[in-house]
Amino acid sequence: MPELxxxxxxxxxxxxxIIRVNDELAQLKDLDAILDRVLTRARKVxxxxxxxxxxxxxxxxxxxxxxxxxxFTSSVNKEVYANFSMPMNDDSIVGYAAGHRxxxxxxxxxxxxxxxxxxxNPAFDIKTGYRTRSILTFPITTSQGSVVGVIQIINAKDxxxxxxxxxxxxxxxxxxxxxxxSVAIERAIMxxxxxxxxxxxxxxxxxxxxGAHVQRVGAYSAEIYHQWALNKxxxxxxxxxxxxxxxxxxxxxxxxxxxxxxxxLKKPAKLDPDEFATxxxxxxxxxxxxxxxxxxxxxxxxxxxxxxxxKWNGNGYPGRVSDLHGTVKSLGQPLSGKAxxxxxxxxxxxxxxxxxxxxxxxxxxxxxxKIITVIKEDSGTHFDPDVVExxxxxxxxxxxxxxxxxxxxxxxERPNPQDDAAKKVAEDIERKRVSKD
Amino acid sequence: MPELxxxxxxxxxxxxxIIRVNDELAQLKDLDAILDRVLTRARKVxxxxxxxxxxxxxxxxxxxxxxxxxxFTSSVNKEVYANFSMPMNDDSIVGYAAGHRxxxxxxxxxxxxxxxxxxxNPAFDIKTGYRTRSILTFPITTSQGSVVGVIQIINAKDxxxxxxxxxxxxxxxxxxxxxxxSVAIERAIMxxxxxxxxxxxxxxxxxxxxGAHVQRVGAYSAEIYHQWALNKxxxxxxxxxxxxxxxxxxxxxxxxxxxxxxxxLKKPAKLDPDEFATxxxxxxxxxxxxxxxxxxxxxxxxxxxxxxxxKWNGNGYPGRVSDLHGTVKSLGQPLSGKAxxxxxxxxxxxxxxxxxxxxxxxxxxxxxxKIITVIKEDSGTHFDPDVVExxxxxxxxxxxxxxxxxxxxxxxERPNPQDDAAKKVAEDIERKRVSKD
Numbered sequence: 001m002p003e004l005x006x007x008x009x010x011x012x013x014x015x016x017x018i019i020r021v022n023d024e025l026a027q028l029k030d031l032d033a034i035l036d037r038v039l040t041r042a043r044k045v046x047x048x049x050x051x052x053x054x055x056x057x058x059x060x061x062x063x064x065x066x067x068x069x070x071x072f073t074s075s076v077n078k079e080v081y082a083n084f085s086m087p088m089n090d091d092s093i094v095g096y097a098a099g100h101r102x103x104x105x106x107x108x109x110x111x112x113x114x115x116x117x118x119x120x121n122p123a124f125d126i127k128t129g130y131r132t133r134s135i136l137t138f139p140i141t142t143s144q145g146s147v148v149g150v151i152q153i154i155n156a157k158d159x160x161x162x163x164x165x166x167x168x169x170x171x172x173x174x175x176x177x178x179x180x181x182s183v184a185i186e187r188a189i190m191x192x193x194x195x196x197x198x199x200x201x202x203x204x205x206x207x208x209x210x211g212a213h214v215q216r217v218g219a220y221s222a223e224i225y226h227q228w229a230l231n232k233x234x235x236x237x238x239x240x241x242x243x244x245x246x247x248x249x250x251x252x253x254x255x256x257x258x259x260x261x262x263x264x265l266k267k268p269a270k271l272d273p274d275e276f277a278t279x280x281x282x283x284x285x286x287x288x289x290x291x292x293x294x295x296x297x298x299x300x301x302x303x304x305x306x307x308x309x310x311k312w313n314g315n316g317y318p319g320r321v322s323d324l325h326g327t328v329k330s331l332g333q334p335l336s337g338k339a340x341x342x343x344x345x346x347x348x349x350x351x352x353x354x355x356x357x358x359x360x361x362x363x364x365x366x367x368x369x370k371i372i373t374v375i376k377e378d379s380g381t382h383f384d385p386d387v388v389e390x391x392x393x394x395x396x397x398x399x400x401x402x403x404x405x406x407x408x409x410x411x412x413e414r415p416n417p418q419d420d421a422a423k424k425v426a427e428d429i430e431r432k433r434v435s436k437d
Numbered sequence: 438m439p440e441l442x443x444x445x446x447x448x449x450x451x452x453x454x455i456i457r458v459n460d461e462l463a464q465l466k467d468l469d470a471i472l473d474r475v476l477t478r479a480r481k482v483x484x485x486x487x488x489x490x491x492x493x494x495x496x497x498x499x500x501x502x503x504x505x506x507x508x509f510t511s512s513v514n515k516e517v518y519a520n521f522s523m524p525m526n527d528d529s530i531v532g533y534a535a536g537h538r539x540x541x542x543x544x545x546x547x548x549x550x551x552x553x554x555x556x557x558n559p560a561f562d563i564k565t566g567y568r569t570r571s572i573l574t575f576p577i578t579t580s581q582g583s584v585v586g587v588i589q590i591i592n593a594k595d596x597x598x599x600x601x602x603x604x605x606x607x608x609x610x611x612x613x614x615x616x617x618x619s620v621a622i623e624r625a626i627m628x629x630x631x632x633x634x635x636x637x638x639x640x641x642x643x644x645x646x647x648g649a650h651v652q653r654v655g656a657y658s659a660e661i662y663h664q665w666a667l668n669k670x671x672x673x674x675x676x677x678x679x680x681x682x683x684x685x686x687x688x689x690x691x692x693x694x695x696x697x698x699x700x701x702l703k704k705p706a707k708l709d710p711d712e713f714a715t716x717x718x719x720x721x722x723x724x725x726x727x728x729x730x731x732x733x734x735x736x737x738x739x740x741x742x743x744x745x746x747x748k749w750n751g752n753g754y755p756g757r758v759s760d761l762h763g764t765v766k767s768l769g770q771p772l773s774g775k776a777x778x779x780x781x782x783x784x785x786x787x788x789x790x791x792x793x794x795x796x797x798x799x800x801x802x803x804x805x806x807k808i809i810t811v812i813k814e815d816s817g818t819h820f821d822p823d824v825v826e827x828x829x830x831x832x833x834x835x836x837x838x839x840x841x842x843x844x845x846x847x848x849x850e851r852p853n854p855q856d857d858a859a860k861k862v863a864e865d866i867e868r869k870r871v872s873k874d
Contacts, residue, residue: 018455022620026620026623180456183460183463198631201695204696255638258638262698
C-alpha cells in the first residue's frame with residue numbers, strides 16, 4: 001500500500017481529479033462521445049483552441065476526432081467524419097509521438113529549433129487559413145505500454161486569449177490523463193465491436209442489415225439530434241448524454257428482424273398484407289431485447305426498436321404495446337406527433353433517408369435531389385417537421401457520414417456527394433444555420 | 438489543473454497505484470473475473486484472510502463473490518455460486534454500509550462497542566467453524582454517489598499471521614479503491630448484458646438457446662478449465678486470463694445458429710442427412726462473427742464457435758476450414774486430440790453435459806448417474822480424458838452452477854442435485870482433488 005502523502009490536501013487533489021475523469025468517461029458508452037470528452041478535458045486544462053485524436057488501426061494512425069474553436073462555426077460539423085489515416089513513422093509529428101512513445105512540445109510551429117526531430121507540416125494551415133503556434137502531442141498508451149492512439153492539442157491560450165507555449169504542468173499532467181483515457185477508449189472500441197457483432201448476427205439472416213448501414217443510421221441520428229438540440233437550446237450536459245445514447249441505440253433499430261421467419265424476411269417479392277402484418281412484429285421483438293435492463297441507453301434502444309416505424313401523422317406502427325413482457329398477439333393504435341419518443345422520430349428519418357440513398361436489390365440509389373424533395377413533402381405527415389429541418393440544415397455533415405461509411409461499392413455505384421441540387425439546398429440552409437448557431 | 442505536490446515521489450505512488458489497478462481491471466472482460474481481482478486487491482493490502490462482494494440487484498444486495506483462504510481448500514470452489522440476496526437495510530452490516538454509504542470498521546466481531554449501530558451475525562461462523570475477528574465493510578459507489586455494491590473483508594493479518602484490526606491506512610485507501618472498482622464492475626455488467634442480448638437474439642429463433650443455458654455452459658467451462666489448469670500447473674496469471682475469456686467465449690458457442698434456415702432449425706423431427714450437413718455450418722457462421730477482431734477473447738470465441746462439435750477421436754466436425762473469409766462450400770477433415778483447441782475441448786463437454794441434464798422437447802433431464810456413466814464411457818472417444826477428469830473432480834461446483842442458473846422450471850422438473858450415485862462419485866473424486874490441490 002502506498003504511504004500517505006504528508007501534505008494530504010495536494011495529493012488528494014490529483015487522485016480525485018484522476019478518479020473524477022475516469023468516472024466521467026465511464027458514464028459514456030459510445031466511442032465518439034468518449035473521444036469528444038477526452039479532447040474537451042485535454043484542451044480545458046490548457047485552454048487549447050484545437051485538438052485532434054488519432055487511433056491506431058491496422059498499424060496506421062486513423063484520424064478519429066477533431067475540435068477547432070476558431071474554424072468550426074457549429075459544434076455539429078462534418079470534419080469529425082473526415083476519412084484518412086497516416087503511417088506510424090517519423091514523417092509526421094503524430095507518427096513520431098506514436099512510434100517513439102514520446103511527448104513532443106512545440107512552442108511555435110513556425111520557429112522550431114534546428115535540432116528538432118520532427119517537422120511541422122503547414123498544409124492544413126495553408127488550406128484553411130488557420131495559424132498553428134504551440135503544439136503538444138502525446139501518445140495514448142495503456143499501462144502495459146501499447147499505443148492506442150495519439151492526442152494533439154494546439155494553441156494553448158493565456159488569460160488574454162493569446163496563443164502561448166504549453167506549461168510545464170500541462171506536460172507533466174496530460175500523459176497521466178492519457179493513460180486514463182486509454183482505458184475508456186479500449187472499452188468503447190470493445191462495446192462498438194459487440195454492437196456490430198449483433199448487427200452481423202442480423203446480417204446473417206438479412207444481408208441488407210450491414211455494418212455500414214447501421215453506422216450511417218447511428219451517425220445521422222446522432223448529428224440530427226445534435227442540431228435539433230442546438231435549435232431547441234437543450235443544456236449541454238443533456239445534449240451530450242442523449243447524443244452518446246442515440247448513436248448506439250439507432251444502430252440497433254432493426255435487430256428484432258432476427259425473430260421474423262425466413263419465408264417473410266427473405267421473400268424476393270412484395271409482402272402480402274398478412275406477411276406485412278407479421279413483418280411489423282420485428283419492432284416488438286427488438287424492443288423485447290431491451291426490456292430487462294434499467295439503463296437509459298437500453299430504454300432508448302427499446303423505444304427506437306419499437307417505434308422507428310411510427311409516423312408523425314399517426315399512420316405508422318406499432319402503436320401502444322401494452323405489455324412487452326407477455327406474448328403480443330396484435331399491435332395497438334399507432335402514436336402520433338410528440339407522443340412518439342424523440343429518438344424514434346429522429347431514427348425514422350435517418351433510416352428512411354439511408355434506404356433511399358442506398359442501392360437495394362429492387363432499386364438503385366435515388367439522386368439526392370429526389371430524396372430531398374420527398375423528405376420535404378413528407379415533413380409533417382411521415383416525419384416530425386423540426387427533425388426534417390435539423391436534418392436538412394446539416395446536409396454537409398450527412399454527406400460526410402455517407403462518404404465515411406460505405407459498403408465498398410464500385411466507385412460508379414456510390415451516391416454522388418457533389419450532386420448539384422443537393423449542394424444548393426445545403427448552401428441555402430447552411431446560411432440559416434450559421435446565423436442561428 | 439491540480440497543483441503539483443511538493444513531495445512528488447509520494448503523490449506519484451498513489452496516483453500510479455490507482456492508475457495501475459484501474460488498468461489491471463480494464464484488462465479483464467468478465468464480471469466474475471473482475472470481482473475476483475477486486476477482492477484479491479482489497480485483501481492484499483491488508484493481508485485479509487477472507488472477503489465477500491455483494492452487488493445491488495433489484496434493490497437488494499445479491500451475494501456475488503467470495504474468498505476464504507482458511508475454509509476453501511481449492512481455488513475451484515462452489516461457494517462463489519451460492520445463490521442468495523439480502524435486503525439493503527440495517528439488519529446486516531453490509532446492508533447498513535450500503536444504506537448509509539458508510540465504511541464500517543470492526544476490530545473484533547465478538548467484542549463490539551455497545552453503541553455500535555450494527556450487530557454481527559455469527560450464523561456463518563457457527564455453521565462453518567470459522568472465527569471472524571476484524572471486519573472492514575465499505576460501499577462500492579460511483580463518483581455520482583450511487584451504490585453498486587458492498588465489499589466486506591475479514592481478518593486482517595499481521596506479520597505472524599495473527600488476526601488484527603484494520604489499520605488507519607487501510608480505512609483511508611480502500612474507499613478510493615472502491616470507486617475505481619465501481620467503474621470496472623459497471624463496465625463488466627454492461628458487457629455481460631450485451632453478450633446475453635446476443636444470446637436473446639439467437640433465442641428469438643431457437644428457444645433452447647436460453648440465457649440460463651449459456652450461463653451454465655460458460656460457468657461449467659470456466660471451472661472445468663480452472664481445475665484442468667491446477668492439475669497441469671498453469672501459472673496463475675495465464676490461468677486467470679484464460680478463465681476470464683473462456684466464460685464469455687463459451688457462452689457464445691452457438692450464436693452461428695442464427696444463420697441456419699427456419700426449415701432446419703425449427704424442424705420438429707430428426708434432421709435427415711442433408712439437413713444435418715447444413716446444420717453443421719452453424720459452427721462456421723459463428724466463427725465468421727469473430728474473424729475481424731484481433732483480441733484474444735474474440736480469437737477464443739471463434740475457436741469455440743468453430744470447433745465445439747469436434748471429438749477427441751476425430752469423428753466430429755467441422756475440421757479444417759481453410760478460409761473463413763470466403764464462402765465455405767464444404768467442411769474439411771475433422772481434427773482430433775490436442776489439435777482441437779483446449780477451449781473447444783472443454784466447451785464440448787460442458788455443452789453436452791448441459792444438454793443431457795436439461796429438459797428438451799424430446800427428452801426429460803437425464804438422472805445424474807446416467808449422465809456420469811455416459812461421459813465416463815465417452816472419455817477418450819468423444820471427450821478429452823483430462824477434461825473429463827477435471828469435470829468429474831469438481832462435481833460439487835458443477836451442481837452449484839446448475840442450481841444457480843435455472844430456467845424457472847417447476848420444482849419437480851429440476852434436476853436433483855442430491856442424486857445419490859452422483860454424490861458418491863463426487864465424494865470419491867473430492868478426496869482425490871483435495872490430496873492433489
